[in-house]
Amino acid sequence: MSTTERRQKVLRSHPRLSLVQQCKLLNIHRSGLYYRPRSESPLNLRLMKAMDEYFLEHPYYGAERMTDYLNLDLGYRVNVKRIRRLYKLMGLQAIYRKPRTTIRDPKSYKYPYLLKDLKIERPDQLWQTDITYIPMLRGFMYMNAIIDVHSRKILNWSISNSMDKEWCIELLEDTIAKYGAPEIHNSDQGSQYTSTQYIDVLKGHNIQISMDGKGRALDNIYIERFWKSIKYEKIYLNPPNGGLDLYQMVREYIEFYNTKRRHTEIGKVPPDQIYNTKKMAS
Template identity: 50%
Template sequence: MSELRSYVSANEPLSVRKQCALLGINRSTLYYDAVGESPENLEVMRHMDEEFTKHPTHGVLQMQDFLLALSFTVNAKRIRRLLRKMGIMALYPRRNLSKLGHAKYIRPYLLRNLAVIRPNQVWAIDITYIPMAKGFMYMTAIVDVYSRYIVAWDVFNSLDAKNSLAVLKSALAHHGKPEIINSDQGSQFTCALWTEYVEEVAKIKISMDGRGRALDNIFIERFWRTVKQDYVYICPASDGTELYKGLSEFVSYYNNVKTHQGIGRTKPVDLYTAAA
């Protein structure tokens, strides 16, 4: 993969997109550079991510106590900064959390009491922090709620809204479109770029979790817990290319081999393709 990437040049007559298509590589792999922090901060972030995966209601002060028990003396300001960089927010009810300028893009939660009875009825999208041996990246994934099938995913070195939109476009190109797509109220989704494309171009209904509600996007949260505990924490990648390859193998296993108790101990691929 790294050898193929070296052949791509912005100075060639062909566009970067066409060069990648001819070489059979994903254009986004050209930008798989891990985000850096100091070695101590990276270790702190890895520990906080593991703790948050187990206890998503833990806030700054509880994280501070948790780190102190591990012999890390970290002030609250530093913990808050690192959690924000990781895209982590404790799950508990809050007031007045909508960012000014983004409130008009927030949509209601449409899944309450909705019977999800078929594939491509509801998709859920989310972003998570992925620790690596040296640095970290962010993974965006979309799950079909009915079958638990991961319809698209990718890794990036930023939380830009365009990354989430790229993953959605990939899912639409390969699997058609859902009736509803659910997300949290993160800035990647409460913006014109996301809402205008989803609603006006793709003609998909947007649903958004209530702020601080742990169960509104439970199926994608379960996938994050599985991919981190079964792969990311056990096999920290040394670079973005290794991470992408490892995640590709794990997502394939998750979709095509692993059985899920929540869907009657069947494989997501069987449930998704049987009725899609």
């Protein structure tokens, strides 16, 4: 049976088996359920690619400053309304270079940020997760990943053509099933991570919940660094031609990233060496 035929057998409303369980039984990666890239006009795709590359280096650029960059530096003729829409579509949120002095509405801040002054000493003490936009030759997709902060190991990942909460919940549950629950889970305040269903999974495993302040993407710095690495070292060099191509590229890169790429901050060794050694010792 081909991979395509196996994907067609997956039932999203199966009465007993979750999507993750069905994918395991059929020996397919759950990302295969979301392989069709989303499309936009050719102009918007060019704008989004340029915005993605520039935003990695300038995460404090909001829609107005990005509009100026696109028009004045790259020669486009676009208005800020279009760029605001694309920011939302791409999931981009500008960070603030200095803390805001206004009082935050308590209802808009779900859980406290627990990482300040936290000493990270062991695997599975802290996981971080995030979603990023992935440009392709024709269209675009999203990638979701979970990183173990102590070792920098990418524990799990998935690609999709939407950013719905069910997709994020599947990834979280699959990762916990494979590695056990972390002590702390850190994310931004995106609607996927603040949803009742996502929070219930964390609480059900007695995981401490940490969330970044709004507009403070650098609170989630470790996963942000990974996004920069995979885009500059893989995606931008050879943009994927379709969802299957993207899946293969991501799989190859993460295998390299976890097992061969040496990270200065963890002693110039690959993440797997740190994660597996310390897990065995604990």
